[in-house]
Amino acid sequence: MYDDDNIFAKILRGEIPCKKVYEDSHVLAFDDINPQAPVHTLVIPKGKYVSMQDFAEKASEAEITALTRAVGKVAEIKGIKDSGFRILANAGGDAHQEVPHLHIHVFGGRPLGPMLVRK
Numbered sequence: 396m397y398d399d400d401n402i403f404a405k406i407l408r409g410e411i412p413c414k415k416v417y418e419d420s421h422v423l424a425f426d427d428i429n430p431q432a433p434v435h436t437l438v439i440p441k442g443k444y445v446s447m448q449d450f451a452e453k454a455s456e457a458e459i460t461a462l463t464r465a466v467g468k469v470a471e472i473k474g475i476k477d478s479g480f481r482i483l484a485n486a487g488g489d490a491h492q493e494v495p496h497l498h499i500h501v502f503g504g505r506p507l508g509p510m511l512v513r514k
Contacts, residue, residue, distance in 0.1 A: 396495075397443040403496035407441055417468050421461035424469045424501075433504025434473045434480070438465050444497040446486040466499060475503030481510070 398404070405411045406425070413425035416436050427435040440462050444450040450462070470476040480503035485492040 397445055398495050399443075401494050401496050403437075403439050403494055403498060404443075407439070416472055417465055419461055419465065421458045422465040424465055427500070431500075432502040432507060434475050434502065436469050436473060436501045438462065438469055438499040438501060440497055445495050446492070446497055447484050448486060450497050462499070466501060469501045470503070473501070473503065475501075479503065481507050 402411060406413050407423060413423075415423070415425050417424040417438075421441055422438060423441060424436055424438040427437055440450060440454065440458055442450075442454060442458055444454060450459070454462075466482055467476070470480050480501055483500045483502070484497065
């Protein structure tokens with residue numbers, strides 16, 4: 396269930412400022428306030444979607460296209476398109492999703508190492 400009081404909803408409503416990187420009619424991208432890499436930008440849909448599953452089931456084709464293209468635009472704007480970048484979207488408790496609004500992390504600016512510890 397979508398929570399209208401989550402931090403990203405507040406950012407979208409202009410109640411909380413952000414350092415905007417890219418915006419169009421369907422998407423907002425902004426720098427993470429606690430970056431985990433030299434480049435750490437969040438890309439969010441403007442619609443009320445909790446997770447990628449929710450988005451895939453309910454979003455319009457225009458919203459899906461805009462979100463996908465926005466990730467590429469962020470990589471280009473941030474200068475990591477050619478050096479490489481990682482995208483990550485957590486969904487649910489087991490994945491440690493902290494904000495109940497779909498968001499895609501774009502990481503880059505240095506070698507990022509392996510994604511998960513191998514056992």
